[in-house]
Amino acid sequence: MLNLCDAKTNKQYVIEGFENLPTNILRRLCDLGLTKGQSVVVSSRSLLKKALLIQVRGYLLSLKADIAKGVKVK
């Protein structure tokens, strides 16, 4: 299991759970369809790798690397 932040680009992973995320952020991720068992792909990273672009549930979503650290994937 690893953090979404460390996931390889363009490789499919499955969300295993969430760790150390504030309630409002976790709620928002869940509202956007990031739920356990959902597949996710990291499409791109920003210059200093502080932000990630992911594919989830058939659309594109960007989030901060700090938040992606709290998303556990396999």
Place this chain on the structure above:
Amino acid sequence: MKRKTKPQQRAIEHFPEVLLVGNPNTGKTTLFNKLTSSNEHVGNWHGVTVDTKAKVFDCLGQKRLLVDLPGIYSLSALSFEEQVAIDYIRAHPKTKIINICDLNNIQRNLALTLGLIEFGADVILAVNCMDKRPLNRVDYGALEKELGIPVVEVNADKGHGFDSLKKLVLQPFSQPPKPKYLKKLNLHSIKNSLSQKIDDFFAVKIMEGDESILKQCQIKENKFLDIQKVAEARFDYIAFLQQRCIHSSGKVYGKSLIDKVVLNRFLAFPIFLLILAGIFYLTFFSLGEWLSGGLNKLLDITIGSWTQQICFAWFGESSWLTHLFCDAIIGGVGTVVGFLPQVGLLFLFLSILEDSGYLSRVAFASEDIFGKIGLSGKSVYTLLMGFGCSTTAVLTARNMEDKNSKIKTALLTPYMSCSAKFPIYVVIGGAFFGASNVFVIMGLYLLGLVVSIILSLIFEKTVLKSKAQSFILEFPPYRYGGVRRVLKVLWTNIKQFLIRVGSLLISMNVIVWLLANFSFDFSFVPQSGKMSMLEGFGKVLAPIFAPLGFGSWGVASALVAGIIAKEVIISSIAMFNGVSNESQIGATLHDSASMVYFSSSASVMSFLVFSLLYLPCISTMVVLSKEIGKKWTFIGIAIQFVVGYLTALFTFNTFRAFEAFGVWPVLGVIFAFIIITASIFKVVGYIKKPKACRGCNGCK
């Protein structure tokens, strides 16, 4: 909400409300504009609508008040504009809701629909299909049966499906059936454990840890918190709906081959800078300059000379009314009207950027840089809009997730070179720097950005430390609005500019002209030779600006008048110098006999820098006060004046030194000063560190 007069407000309050609710960027405002024949701002970006808008529309012969709300993902807010929408929905539980969903992304959009059904709202699901080849196909009958709410396909842009939608709006209130998945959540255990009676919606929100609901139910320790369970139940149900009612193409919404280049880690930011440079070049120096020159000539040979002839014939050559019309209205306002093509082009390019879906990519590319200075990539949108108009740009700071980021972004927006400041740079800079003025103008645009970055860093380290932003941002697909949309945007901006010129600018110029041409005993100054009222006020203020190199009362008065609207600065100067177009002003600014003139390039540079930074216009101040409060507005204005003054002082003295000693020796001294200061800070920091910690970065 759009400001309305009290009788208008009372009149629209009688009509039953219909709320437009949906995820960001699903076409709510497009639907609102089409239904109400409005022209509200739309764009292909998360969070274009930041406030509620309401307008009455004809619903098959009956009147309804349509309320367009900012986009939301659920009934729990993460940013300020979402809070506006959620508060409104929660305060109107028995109101008909049109929940607009994007057909291309319906699987994700349905999560909000389920949230609204949990709330017990009377929902109509309007599936917006604006593409010829949508990514999904829906069996609407089956979806309607499963959800238990009416479902209708619409095309918000073309108006397809509106009759069906209106028929559904007219149906009486009906509460949707409770979603089946709620049974899995074991909500009765929450309901039973609380002393007060709550419904399923409250119980779900307690499980989701919604702060406002917890506060309302007086729950301090939430032992029922299980956000994932709620989300999984919803999305499992959506997966079930997808199996039965939705056929998906399997393509990723928003994904494009262009992104391989545009989102490349190393190319993304340079590409953005290149696009910006292209926009500025086309707007200000090539196409824009050519159009502006043509318009100036046309105005001169038509309206300018006709007005002069009519005034001479009607009032006589020396009448004060002739002076008022020729100097204040034709001279002053005519100088600004000449910039109409450039202002129109700037807004047009900004709106093309907004519509294209590229801004989300820019926000992504700049997140690293903006994150370092205590802002978010989302701030790019606000700051970029600031190049157009600060007043409307400040409102978009509501996209921010925490209060300090919102205050910071709003306070930094007026430092951007808005379109109203551009005529000052062209007219005054052009008179002194000729062809090199291109670089001066570029430098001024850059200076506004640099000053705002430095201030953001200072704010971040001192009083406005922001919480870490999540930067959760959906990527829209690339879109092109079409020629009709381009022409519409162009016309809207030209109209707004002309209205602004025709109302605010003419009235301000008339006031300034009257103050400049009448003495305190109301005698006409050119005939009586007495001191004008403006000269009296200006002479009191002029010494403040003397250290900056432009201590004449004319300049001081123009700057004060410029607080109303920045365009007034240049129109006032044109009026004071008795000229009516750009080229004529240039000559008078060198002439010491003119009311407003500059003695050196140093004083011109100082004036340009001060004009860029000194104060926001009055309408921006009002919006700032509404958005971030009076205290921060006052502090922001005070800081801006001090920053503007000190930067202009530095510029004036540096350019004077350039004139006296040459450029390179002075740059050398400045560079040495920076190195020495940085070294001192480094040494002091090293000495202050405990001895054991020196040279170790183990802990921070």
